[in-house]
Amino acid sequence: MATSLPFLGYGLGLRNEYYEQILEQSPAVDWFEVISENYLVQGGKALYYLDAIAERYPLVMHGVSLSIGGPHALDFDYLKQIKQLAERIQPAWVSDHLCWSRGNAHQLHDLLPLPYTEESLYYVAGRVRQVQDVLQRPLVLENVSSYVRAKADEFCEWEFLNALAHLSGCQLLLDVNNVYVSARNHGFDPWTFICNLPPQSIRQLHLAGHRDYGDYVVDTHDHPVCDPVWALYQQTLAHIGPVSTLLERDDHFPPFQELLDELTKARQLGASALAGRALCA
Amino acid sequence: MRLTDWQLAFEAHLLNDAPAQDHGFAATLRGGPSLDVDTGLAIYHNAYRARLLDVLRHDFSAVRYWLGDDEFAALAGAYVRRYPSEHYSLRWLGERFATFILEHLAQEHGAPLAELARLEWAFTLAFDAPHGEPLTLADMAELPPQAWPGLQVAWVPSVQQLGCHFNSLAIWRAAKDNGDFPGSHAVEPAQTCLVWRHEQVCRYRTLEPAEASALTTMVTTGGCFAELCAQLAVTYAEGAPLQAVTWLKQWVQDGLLQYRAA
Numbered sequence A: 001m002a003t004s005l006p007f008l009g010y011g012l013g014l015r016n017e018y019y020e021q022i023l024e025q026s027p028a029v030d031w032f033e034v035i036s037e038n039y040l041v042q043g044g045k046a047l048y049y050l051d052a053i054a055e056r057y058p059l060v061m062h063g064v065s066l067s068i069g070g071p072h073a074l075d076f077d078y079l080k081q082i083k084q085l086a087e088r089i090q091p092a093w094v095s096d097h098l099c100w101s102r103g104n105a106h107q108l109h110d111l112l113p114l115p116y117t118e119e120s121l122y123y124v125a126g127r128v129r130q131v132q133d134v135l136q137r138p139l140v141l142e143n144v145s146s147y148v149r150a151k152a153d154e155f156c157e158w159e160f161l162n163a164l165a166h167l168s169g170c171q172l173l174l175d176v177n178n179v180y181v182s183a184r185n186h187g188f189d190p191w192t193f194i195c196n197l198p199p200q201s202i203r204q205l206h207l208a209g210h211r212d213y214g215d216y217v218v219d220t221h222d223h224p225v226c227d228p229v230w231a232l233y234q235q236t237l238a239h240i241g242p243v244s245t246l247l248e249r250d251d252h253f254p255p256f257q258e259l260l261d262e263l264t265k266a267r268q269l270g271a272s273a274l275a276g277r278a279l280c281a
Numbered sequence B: 001m002r003l004t005d006w007q008l009a010f011e012a013h014l015l016n017d018a019p020a021q022d023h024g025f026a027a028t029l030r031g032g033p034s035l036d037v038d039t040g041l042a043i044y045h046n047a048y049r050a051r052l053l054d055v056l057r058h059d060f061s062a063v064r065y066w067l068g069d070d071e072f073a074a075l076a077g078a079y080v081r082r083y084p085s086e087h088y089s090l091r092w093l094g095e096r097f098a099t100f101i102l103e104h105l106a107q108e109h110g111a112p113l114a115e116l117a118r119l120e121w122a123f124t125l126a127f128d129a130p131h132g133e134p135l136t137l138a139d140m141a142e143l144p145p146q147a148w149p150g151l152q153v154a155w156v157p158s159v160q161q162l163g164c165h166f167n168s169l170a171i172w173r174a175a176k177d178n179g180d181f182p183g184s185h186a187v188e189p190a191q192t193c194l195v196w197r198h199e200q201v202c203r204y205r206t207l208e209p210a211e212a213s214a215l216t217t218m219v220t221t222g223g224c225f226a227e228l229c230a231q232l233a234v235t236y237a238e239g240a241p242l243q244a245v246t247w248l249k250q251w252v253q254d255g256l257l258q259y260r261a262a
């Protein structure tokens, strides 16, 4: 069950806007998630703060450019750098996204959706195993938000994630906001998605804000978490038990205290969802 | 459609100037209850451009300050069409921006603008270069007298040297201070500007010709301290060692130097 995976508690995405405050105030954040690519450099401020923060807080590495489903060969040089960074900061785990971000020739720098077909499944599962062989640890993959779907889909997204975890041994980073965004955009029930995932594979949750355009929703990470996502989050915890939870903010950075307050909310709502679960058990 | 072909069609859609008129790719997609395929594709198309433009606006804020938002966006758009991103990290997106400006614009506008872009890029390079092993005044104090004549130094890895033929530094400063555009003009003779990182902060300064020449002797060509003194003796006579020590102390305090590897 999920409880057998390490529970880090409630964390924040580490962003350079907050480096100094983190070191000065030692805020009550249980752990930080770092964007791996920001630290694949040879020196400078980012690495300096990373090392200092790594001494005080547990870290998790979250990549954005593995392109596990891309049409190109896997970039083993990149993987080597990821592995070296992992040796340096000893993250609790290493994650990226179930997507592709690089085309045949060029980097596209976006988390692009895959068709959920048998062809994709075996292709991605094979690549996950190669990555895990290099990193010598399970890869954790996040569900992405999407704005189009392929007509060729043979599975729905949660069936694909289930099969992928089963075939490759990867674990899942369940982004609750991304489920909500994709559910609105594609017209499926977000709870059906979540309750059909294998609970024992869910290593981490993401919470974030989005922009609601009425007819559709765009995953922007520049707003506080919205009420339906909080509700989905509580339902998720009540269903699977304690899971390390991370609050993401990537734009329109508020004063640090506002993020800490939002993290406190995640903690309180999480605790009450878990308490309700204990009562039912 | 095979997975690879579908992805290549998606990539072509993103790289196209306008969202594809050819709906061959759109025909492979399914929309949602209130999000149609064209809108979905436009979200990806816009996000691709906006993300790249954002990075260039940040890394070349002085070029943007000079050109204004619209002209900068047009230039940046032309750049990513000509040189799409090839590195997994957006940190390297602007690597060829200065070169592209020279190729793309007429000489009289392109040369000063490219120089400003090169200056801004030098700051990004200094920002995350390896730390190296900067010499300190304490290291110098411990150097035994007999070791001085043979002393050889090198730049720390973050040092970037630029020859400035225009008032690029003045424009760069005006951009940082949000001041009035000082106009662009040539400077005669060209100045040498150093950009480097010292204790996690990026720094810059221009060099007078005599100091630039001393640094060339001592650092670029790898001469030893005795050679620097000999060169300075032409101008400074018996004051040469004092001038050499004064400069060396300044360079060490600035965090520019490390021991030259044997």
Ligand SMILES: [Fe+2]
Pocket: A142, A175, A178, A206, A208, A248
């Ligand atoms: Fe996420």
